[in-house]
Amino acid sequence: DVKVTQSSRYLVKRTGEKVFLECVQDMDHENMFWYRQDPGLGLRLIYFSYDVKMKEKGDIPEGYSVSREKKERFSLILESASTNQTSMYLCASSLPTGSNSRNQPQHFGDGTRLSIL
Amino acid sequence: DAKTTQPPSMDCAEGRAANLPCNHSTISGNEYVYWYRQIHSQGPQYIIHGLKNNETNEMASLIITEDRKSSTLILPHATLRDTAVYYCIVRYPLTNFGNEKLTFGTGTRLTIIP
Numbered sequence: 606d607v608k609v610t611q612s613s614r615y616l617v618k619r620t621g622e623k624v625f626l627e628c629v630q631d632m633d634h635e636n637m638f639w640y641r642q643d644p645g646l647g648l649r650l651i652y653f654s655y656d657v658k659m660k661e662k663g664d665i666p667e668g669y670s671v672s673r674e675k676k677e678r679f680s681l682i683l684e685s686a687s688t689n690q691t692s693m694y695l696c697a698s699s700l701p702t703g704s705n706s707r708n709q710p711q712h713f714g715d716g717t718r719l720s721i722l
Numbered sequence: 723d724a725k726t727t728q729p730p731s732m733d734c735a736e737g738r739a740a741n742l743p744c745n746h747s748t749i750s751g752n753e754y755v756y757w758y759r760q761i762h763s764q765g766p767q768y769i770i771h772g773l774k775n776n777e778t779n780e781m782a783s784l785i786i787t788e789d790r791k792s793s794t795l796i797l798p799h800a801t802l803r804d805t806a807v808y809y810c811i812v813r814y815p816l817t818n819f820g821n822e823k824l825t826f827g828t829g830t831r832l833t834i835i836p
Contacts, residue, residue, distance in 0.1 A: 609765075640824075648766075648826045695765050697824075710756065711824055713765035 608632070609714035611696050617720045624683040626717050628696030637679035638697040638711060639663075639671060648695070654679055655701065686721045693718050726810045731831040734804075740797040742830050744810030747791045754813060755786060757795045758826070759806040766809070766826070769795065805834045 612627035630637065638653040640663075650663030652671040660671050668690060672680040679698075683690055694717045700709040727745040734740040746755065756771040770777055770784045772793075777784045783796040797804055809829040 647828075648824060650824075697765075710768040710771060712768055716763075716765045718763075 609696055609698055609712055611714040611717050613717050615718050618686050619722055622686045624686050626681040626694055628679045629677050630698040634698035635701040636699045639681045640695045641692040642695055643692050688721050691721045726812055726827055728810055728830045733833050733835055734800045735835050740800040742795040742808050745792045746812045749790050749812050755793050756811040759808045761806040800834045802834050807831050
């Protein structure tokens with residue numbers, strides 16, 4: 606089974622802090638994703654990465670950055686946390702798209718519920 | 723990606739088959755139908771996907787109508803652990819990195835009754 610592990614289930618931080626959310630997958634997947642999920646707004650893509658050291662902005666990258674130094678690990682960084690970044694953060698991974706492996710599903714971790722006070 | 727319509731909630735008796743419908747009347751020829759579910763306080767879980775033919779795996783079966791305008795996810799013997807929100811998604815085959823994101827609608831809240 607695919608395993609995507611997020612470092613914390615619950616996290617409480619203060620406004621202005623730099624926050625690191627870690628995600629590790631054990632299936633050698635090339636693609637990794639960070640989403641946030643909020644009531645009434647559904648799932649929104651923050652950043653994704655299709656290879657080590659590669660990253661692409663999603664729909665809501667402002668206030669966030671990412672790091673992918675190793676294939677199995679994808680980190681989300683809140684540069685200066687604000688209360689509007691209180692949310693459920695979800696990491697996902699998948700095999701790459703392309704003619705030989707199209708439509709690969711994304712596999713999710715259990716999420717980090719982050720509260721910014 | 724085409725829009726999907728699902729009933730907001732459904733109940734099913736434990737041990738019976740749960741049939742969750744999804745309408746996707748604007749689906750185009752090469753769009754796939756995906757199903758995910760999300761149990762409370764957990765991340766979304768991939769269930770199954772298909773294009774035209776019916777699909778089955780260890781979790782569920784996916785029945786897609788011949789005109790592909792609707793589909794049904796079948797959980798053959800529902801258990802209490804199947805209580806979750808189920809999302810039906812339609813998406814193109816991913817051919818460039820810009821299309822990678824998943825977009826969930828409001829889904830169907832399935833409650834399994836003991």
